[in-house]
Amino acid sequence: MANTVEQTIHCYHCGEEADTIITAHDKHFCCEGCRSVYEILNKSGMCDYYDLSANPGVSQRVKVREDKFAFLDDKTIGASLLSFRDEEQSHITFYLPQIHCSSCLWLLENLHKLDGGVISGKVNFPRKEVDVIFSNHEISLRKVAELLTRIGYEPYISLNNLDRKKKFYDRSKIFKLGVAGFCFANIMLLSFPEYLGIDHMEESMLQVFRFINLFLSLPVFFYSATEFYSSAWKGLKHRFLNIDAPIVLAVFVTFGRSIYEVLANTGGGYFDSMAGIVFFMLVGRVLQDKTYRQLSFERDYTSYFPVAVTRIQDEKEEIVSLPDIRLDDTLLIHNQELVPADGIITRGNALIDYSFVTGESLPVEKAMGEIVYAGGKQVNGAIEILVIKEVSQSYLTRLWNKEQQHQAVDSERSFVHSLARYFTVILFTIALGAAAYWYFNDPSRAWDAVTAVLIVACPCALLLCNTFTNGNILRILGNHRLYLRNAQAIEDIANVDHIVFDKTGTLTTGRYQDVDYSGKLLPEQLRVSIASLVSQSTHPMSKAILRWLNKTERRPVKDFKEVPGKGLQGRVDQYEIRLGSGLFISGAPAVGNAQSEVHLSVNEELMGVFSFRNHYRDEIPELLKTLQRKYPLTILSGDNAGEKRYLRGLLGKGPGIFFNQSPEAKLYAIKDLQAHGRKVMMIGDGLNDAGALRQADVGIAISEESNSFTPASDGILGADKLKFLDRFIQLCKTNRRIVMFAFVISVIYNIVGLSFAVQGTLSPLIAAILMPASSLTILLITFGISNLLAVKLRSQQG
């Protein structure tokens, strides 16, 4: 592993580039955390972990506070998290966002080798969960959580886990599909004698076959097809004729006529056609509804907030679960903990990281007496706050509750339904026409003709091509890391005519800061010294300066001191270096844009100032230019107007660029656009965009990693794929064209079928050939075209 030729050394545990190298057991580690995980595993002889995949760990640079999981000792909190408990053992499901490879799987399922108290661990990979069973006598819940933390898998326990409902996945559609498939296949097989003809000698046998068919069609009619009944009924109750209504009509007519034929011994009926359409349509529905279970589109604030916090009462610390926090309580917020309720700082220096909320990665300094809002993460020692608003009343949660009212979404606005309506009207006209014609010419055939028309011309082909295309497009987009909540989102994206972007965290990335330096020239040797100093700090500004200096050589640092929220200092070689805020360096109070400036002094002499700018994601200028040609754009930023000139230069005069936007202002900006008849797509990332994302016709949340938390939205887009947004929109637009094209094909089939039907000569055989033939053609067309588009999309991305 030790490779001296390599310029950068990667951590043996997590594979990250190591700034400061710690060597132990001939392996290199980037931090103490990674090393200690290795040692724990090494001691138990579990280094297979490192053989299964290379550098399987997750960086352990941010240390977890020692008694972070103390709240799990609390009986009521512990009990509400456990899924099962008896005298001997307890079961718990932890969510571990770090799970990502087969090594993780192996380690977590061998937990019993690390600690005898653990009976077993079982991983659910897509959900990133582990079910742990442990013995009550040998280990406590808190110890289990701490064991996982020690080996680098810190469980994520949020308020959401507390009132945990039994996780239930609706599998009824799959069951219905299975039953329909079983009945369809058997009915088809048993219908062969009917189609191929049978000896007169065996005439009685035919009746047996028919009755078996009738019997087999019962579960399809009374169980599998109920999916469509309920949806059609729901539509009718709202005085809305959706696509399922004519399908239900067709199923009823087919079933009724088939039963009549069998009982009256006049024919075999159309049981196989009926079972067939139900089966194929269910396949389409299941494909379309295959959603991304591991992603949650319905997050509310409870999945961000911790389960419990420390409350200080009568000089004593106690653990209190979040819903029990009352007004005027004093809370102790430890380093790396989330502020759970709005409050006033009463002790300590707050340095709040609001990146959850705003996407801004630089922490904000707050002094005693200032208000901190819930949702920020304290990153600088412990502070105490006095609660001024209860959790459910805080700024962010209120915003959340407010937007709940807008949630009533009309799910039946798809163009497919209006198409189906025209279709139904034309169908009834033809049926009535045929009935009238035969009534005057040969009344005995009128009944046959009308039912045949209704059977053959059900818009199942339209439903099929819609569900199959949607399902396929969802899958293609998912392969490109745009995960949509449901099929309706595809159509909503296609209809968008105004795009709104959040700036911080969306157009810019929270990962890097662009650094500008102005001041005296820095000699090479000084640069190395500064790099050595800042490499000691984990502050994002230090990291940015380190990247800007671009030096790999390190010198020993003496007298290192970091004053959180102010700056850092130390002695490297002959230099006494101080870096920090203006106040820290020169004692002068901050002026202007002080939040994003770092002053540098060497040997008491002011050298210069580093200023920081958010780094725009790659290819964002190109994306904005392309989009601008097709859509009006708006940019809403919660920041100050510092970057107005840059954005204006990028976008020209046209688009609206608004700064200092509060979360409510963003929401109302979207509402305003909608009031002007716009279909708005909102692209944002933080909790402060949550209201706007919900209000917009399509809200897309940007996510840096697949397991990070995003606000509730219609879709989640991987940050590195944002530059392809334009092409994704194009793909959604073609979706509709594919459906229309497939629909035209199905209409041609329908015309053929109808020409038999109106003459009253539709035999079950013709129906049995037409139905699967049209379904299969449509499947081939939709899959063919959409996969062709997928190939095109991939080649465009290079």
Place this chain on the structure above:
Amino acid sequence: MQVIIILMLASIAVAGLFLGCFIWSIKKGQYDDEVSPPVRMLFEDKPGSTPSR
């Protein structure tokens, strides 16, 4: 030819058995996690033994 009815009933019964298996396997959650079972079966049980690659 009456035998064909018996054959038919038998074949439907067999098919029904498989339908039952299908529903059972879904209810048991066998399709919930399609990633870990194929990996899990390759793990060696004894600690310290390096899987051959």
